Amino acid sequence: MKLLFCLSALCLLLAGLGSSMFIGGAHTDPVQPETWPRLDQTQYAGSKKCAECHKTYYDSWKDSAHNKMIRPAISEGPNRTILADFSIPSPDRTFELKDVKWVIGHRWKQRFIGVVNGQEVVFPGQWSIKDKKWQPYHGKADWWYPLHPDWKTRSNFKLCAGCHSTGVDPVSSTWAEQNITCESCHGPGKAHSKQPSIENIVNPARLSTERSIEVCLACHQAGKPKGNEYAWAVGYQAGKKLSEFWQGFEPQADKQTSEFWSNGTAHKNRVQGNTFTHSIMHAAGLQCSNCHDSHGSRQVSMTIKSASTNALCFTCHGPGKTVGPKYAVISEHTHHSPNSTGSQCISCHMPKTGENSVGAESRDHTFNFVSPAASIGKPNPNSCNLCHQDKTPEWALDQVKRWYPKLK
Secondary structure, eight states, rough: HHHHHHHHHHHHHHHHHHHTSSSSSSOOOOOOOSSSOOOGGGGGGOHHHHTTTTTHHHHHHSSGGGGSSSEEESSSSSTTTOOOTTSSSSOOOOOGGGGGGGEEESEEEEEEEEEEETTEEEEEEEEEETTEEEEEEOOOTTTTGGGOGGGGGBBBEEEEEEEEEEBBBBTTTTTSSEEOHHHHHOOOOOOHHHOOGGGOOOOOGGGOOOHHHHHHHHHOOEESSSSSSOOOOOOTTTTGGGGGGGOOOOBBBBBBBSOOOTTBBBBBBOOOOHTTTSSSHHHTTGGGGGBBBBTOSSSSBBBBBTTTSHHHHHHHSSSTTTSSOOOOOOOHHHOOOSSSGGGOHHHSSSOOOBBBSSSSOOOOSOOOOOOGGGGTTTTTTTTTTTHHHHHHHHHHHHHHHHHHHTOO
């Protein structure tokens, strides 16, 4: 009996160590389940409670991208959430519509969650909204893949729920509320709903620039948590110091990774924060809310003004402004016709270098003009050839040198 007890204890010890000793190619200190940071879900009020006093913000948010992060699987009708065509057979899809409980995504791609052996898991196939076709989804390029190689054990609560819902508790595998709701950015609001005060709620606008940015970086910065196998910042709440829960990845000089091209620009989505923190905008003290409204807006990517018409960028960099190039009309600066894609600020300074379901879907946030020189002899995309795909980087570089002789 004693021998059986000792063997059982040893197996439990080895299982606990094996689940958290190796992360992303680097050994880490083992973290036992009882040390995982937990959230008190009873302190969350829910977005509908917030709406009682903040209806304008609520009405804007409820139709925003933040409220479309994870939704029930509805394939028909006005509340349809599934954009994928399950009538199209594909070897990349090993599941059926009837198996889907939740759907993630609505803009670039959709992934699907079902229940396997009593656990919510992410299925190994996704739908490309742009290409309208099924694609494989394995996550082999992600740091967490060695921990979750079998999709049947790829837990939603370990990989997705922390950034697609609010108030997630890792131990109980439950959330306080689906989607990115009020309390994702303002913290638990039960006490505030009972007795409103600026002291018992987090307002990112009153935080320091660094703490305010971190509210966004918690989900818009590729990285990994400290010492466990989750793919989100377990235990983080708005206003806290993010680095205590999450470490963002940094670009490596002249090396292409899953997150960055070799020149440090975005290689995929969800690296907005990684690239932004290396930008001249960040160095100048700007933060995410200078350009984006987290409550939603009628503009693409929830910007406070239209970026495609240059209204957003012209706020600080337009004709007559003290910051940026000197010109009377935009074409003097861009050497493209005023209403063309080549005269959009974001086409040159925020090119779509990142991949979601397909390449060139997600914009780089370094705000650098990505020179064609970055693509010569390397696969890095650049600001010119993303449009001029029939031309070579050498051709584009020659144009740039003639237009901007003082540009290094």
